[in-house]
Amino acid sequence: xxxxxxxxxxxxxxxxxxxxxxxxxxxxxxxxxxxxxxxxxxxxxxxxxxxxxxxxxxxxxxxxxxxxxxxxxxxxxxxxxxxxxxxxxxxxxxxxxxxxxxxxxxxxxxxxxxxxxxxxxxxxxxxxxxxxxxxxxxxxxxxxxxxxxxxxxxxxxxxxxxxxxxxxxxxxxxxxxxxxxxxxxxxxxxxxxxxxxxxxxxxxxxxxxxxxxxxxxxxxxxxxxxxxxxxxxxxxxxxxxxxxxxxxxxxxxxxxxxxxxxxxxxxxxxxxxxxxxxxxxxxxx
Amino acid sequence: xxxxxxxxxxxxxxxxxxxxxxxxxxxxxxxxxxxxxxxxxxxxxxxxxxxxxxxxxxxxxxxxxxxxxxxxxxxxxxxxxxxxxxxxxxxxxxxxxxxxxxxxxxxxxxxxxxxxxxxxxxxxxxxxxxxxxxxxxxxxxxxxxxxxxxxxxxxxxxxxxxxxxxxxxxxxxxxxxxxxxxxxxxxxxxxxxxxxxxxxxxxxxxxxxxxxxxxxxxxxxxxxxxxxxxxxxxxxxxxxxxxxxxxxxxxxxxxxxxxxxxxxxxxxxxxxxxxxxxxxxxxxxxxxxxxxxxxxxxxxxxxxxxxxxxxxxxxxxxxxxxxxxxxxxxxxxxxxxxxxxxxxxxxxxxxxxxxxxxxxxxxxxxxxxxxxxxxxxxxxxxxxxxxxxxxxxxxxxxxxxxxxxxxxxxxxxxxxxxxxxxxxxxxxxxxxxxxxxxxxxxxxxxxxxxxxxxxxxxxxxxxxxxxxxxxxxxxxxxxxxxxxxxxxxxxxxxxxxxxxxxxxxxx
Numbered sequence: 076x077x078x079x080x081x082x083x084x085x086x087x088x089x090x091x092x093x094x095x096x097x098x099x100x101x102x103x104x105x106x107x108x109x110x111x112x113x114x115x116x117x118x119x120x121x122x123x124x125x126x127x128x129x130x131x132x133x134x135x136x137x138x139x140x141x142x143x144x145x146x147x148x149x150x151x152x153x154x155x156x157x158x159x160x161x162x163x164x165x166x167x168x169x170x171x172x173x174x175x176x177x178x179x180x181x182x183x184x185x186x187x188x189x190x191x192x193x194x195x196x197x198x199x200x201x202x203x204x205x206x207x208x209x210x211x212x213x214x215x216x217x218x219x220x221x222x223x224x225x226x227x228x229x230x231x232x233x234x235x236x237x238x239x240x241x242x243x244x245x246x247x248x249x250x251x252x253x254x255x256x257x258x259x260x261x262x263x264x265x266x267x268x269x270x271x272x273x274x275x276x277x278x279x280x281x282x283x284x285x286x287x288x289x290x291x292x293x294x295x296x297x298x299x300x301x302x303x304x305x306x307x308x309x310x311x312x313x314x315x316x317x318x319x320x321x322x323x324x325x326x327x328x329x330x331x332x333x334x335x336x337x338x339x340x341x342x343x344x345x346x347x348x349x350x351x352x353x354x355x356x357x358x359x360x
Numbered sequence: 361x362x363x364x365x366x367x368x369x370x371x372x373x374x375x376x377x378x379x380x381x382x383x384x385x386x387x388x389x390x391x392x393x394x395x396x397x398x399x400x401x402x403x404x405x406x407x408x409x410x411x412x413x414x415x416x417x418x419x420x421x422x423x424x425x426x427x428x429x430x431x432x433x434x435x436x437x438x439x440x441x442x443x444x445x446x447x448x449x450x451x452x453x454x455x456x457x458x459x460x461x462x463x464x465x466x467x468x469x470x471x472x473x474x475x476x477x478x479x480x481x482x483x484x485x486x487x488x489x490x491x492x493x494x495x496x497x498x499x500x501x502x503x504x505x506x507x508x509x510x511x512x513x514x515x516x517x518x519x520x521x522x523x524x525x526x527x528x529x530x531x532x533x534x535x536x537x538x539x540x541x542x543x544x545x546x547x548x549x550x551x552x553x554x555x556x557x558x559x560x561x562x563x564x565x566x567x568x569x570x571x572x573x574x575x576x577x578x579x580x581x582x583x584x585x586x587x588x589x590x591x592x593x594x595x596x597x598x599x600x601x602x603x604x605x606x607x608x609x610x611x612x613x614x615x616x617x618x619x620x621x622x623x624x625x626x627x628x629x630x631x632x633x634x635x636x637x638x639x640x641x642x643x644x645x646x647x648x649x650x651x652x653x654x655x656x657x658x659x660x661x662x663x664x665x666x667x668x669x670x671x672x673x674x675x676x677x678x679x680x681x682x683x684x685x686x687x688x689x690x691x692x693x694x695x696x697x698x699x700x701x702x703x704x705x706x707x708x709x710x711x712x713x714x715x716x717x718x719x720x721x722x723x724x725x726x727x728x729x730x731x732x733x734x735x736x737x738x739x740x741x742x743x744x745x746x747x748x749x750x751x752x753x754x755x756x757x758x759x760x761x762x763x764x765x766x767x768x769x770x771x772x773x774x775x776x777x778x779x780x781x782x783x784x785x786x787x788x789x790x791x792x793x794x795x796x797x798x799x800x801x802x803x804x805x806x807x808x809x810x811x812x813x814x815x816x817x818x819x820x821x822x823x824x825x826x827x828x829x830x831x832x833x834x835x836x837x838x839x840x841x842x843x844x845x846x847x848x849x850x851x852x853x854x855x856x857x858x859x860x861x862x863x864x865x866x867x
Contacts, residue, residue, distance in 0.1 A: 091619075091624075143806075144806065144844050147778075147779060147844065147845075147867065148843075148844070150779070151778055151867030152867070154778070154867075155867075165716070166716075166720045168723070176782065179779055179865065180777075180779030180780050180782070180865055181779060181781075181782060182739070183751060183776060183777055183778055184739040184741055184751045185741075185750065185776035186775075186776040186779070186866070189775060189776060190778055194739040194741075195738075197738065198736065198737075198756050199736070199737045199738070199739070199753065200735060200736050201731070201735045201736075201737075207731065211727055211731070214726060214727060215723055215727075218723045218726075219716065219719045220716070220720045220722070220723040221719075221720060277843075278845070278867075280841070280843040281812070281839060281843060281845075283812040283839070291810065291813045292812040292813075293812060293814045294812040294813070294837060294838075294839040295812075297866060297867040298843065299867075300843075323867075
């Protein structure tokens, strides 16, 4: 403390030294105060229950599109997860392979704003190849710079070793890393990796507003159809055949179940209990 | 220089030839050829008649220019201020640098010896100003004047030099010779007005320059750095880890030097001079001023790792390492650079800690050094209605987008896609609905059926900017059966009806 006082009493050139000292103190505090908990993606969300209480705050989460046409939905869902996993105001690094930009388009600021991401928080990194993109992702999360969203088309360089590097970097750097594997859709979803979570994302039909006067209906808010392919950790129970239809609500800042009421099922498909219950009510009436 | 590749006996003359007005003429001569009475500009047939054994090669202007640039870059090992001067000469400002090499005479000997080792013959003249050095290098027996020489003595020293030492055209030299003026002394002692009237004022300007009565500027090829530190070694360094150690020491020296002046570096250049004359420069830029050696070293390490990829191998080793700060800024807090400190509408959002902002800029610097500054970008909103012009990717190294000047993002009234194709792609439409929207469309060979749509939203191009404006576009937001949502637009083509394009994607 005496040293610092001496520095203050001295010249303004010493301000950078003070600044560095404060940065060191802050960094140490941040390292002590953080927890390795999970982040719930919404309030009372079925998807959260399937994941065992949400996604790990510091870790690697993989997203694969269900089909070739679902790349836009997969990257948008990746963006939503990256938003939810970062602390408010943190910088988001979006690392994409060049091929992804030509195939699925470049990130577009006005649309991102409407989705709830301030483009001022966004840093875009275009990598020439998948390997360069993975290296850049690792650099970002290891350096504690912010949440990283990666988007790669070539799955060849991404294996057990590469995913473990990413996962360890994310845990060391205490930031989340969301990786969209765009080419892994369809039959190539089963591959080995060290990630704790793998989600399959498809676009789901929105609930369109009613058509008027023979015109086409107007599209409603976006929905995602999410399937949990892999979820590690206690409490996670994820039968892979269940599809969760969720929507992102930018005003609430969380995911919501798109169907608050389950759709009616045909009677022969109804579970046994439901049929029994119906019979009992029929009798009592 | 094709002939240079084939081995030749040392006593065989070699010349390059160039086609001038339809005839092959000698362009450049080696030392042996110039002693045989051959001159550049002589016809090839005449030269062959005099010396049938003359080896010739066609002059390659591009390769010669590259070689010249390489030598010019190499000359920076003696001084940071190096200027090009004609096709075969260079000007080095060694003011205040000569004593580092043991004085002017030793410096001249050193330059000649090092160039000779690379295979170049050279003459060196050192004088109190560029014009004098130019004349001394070409026409003097004693080509080095002490820097302390009095200007009044120069007319006496140069009196016996030929008038060509004034760096004037050959025609003017011939005109002067016709008038009987062959030496500089012949001119300098004559009245100036008649000379200016007959030969032009330029002649007298040159004379004034030579005598130091007027100073001409020299335009250095490389900007002088703000701060510079260097290390020289008797032997070339070859091992990468040794080089890195010394670069680290240089970084510490540079930081100490800059801190003493309250400055930090925005751009640093590491120059490595190889023993055999090759020069390699590595440049790294930073988004925030660098004033600590560690981040500086990390940036340089990114570049040094790829040192061998650029075609320059370590070879015999590097004997001079120089680290320069070519762009500096005061070491002070720059609030707008702190990433994410304010939202784009100027409101404070939960500010990340100071440490985190430092981490962010460090990562931006490293990734920019590795991938190139154009690959690490931030989005800036522009004042344009045309969707592809409304957003610009700006290198993240140049800092966060300016707050307040740009239109805030939230002004975008209609729904916009989150991804935009760099170039709209043509779409094949199949059945048009009454609204004008297709019921089916084929894009990238996949058929989509539209179940819901919103539009049209008409967007006009910036007709006041481009001379031949596109026609208006009608944008639709369309959803297909699977729930994929697209941003399509229709454009009226002159005489061909409407054409449809895919432009972006909604989540």
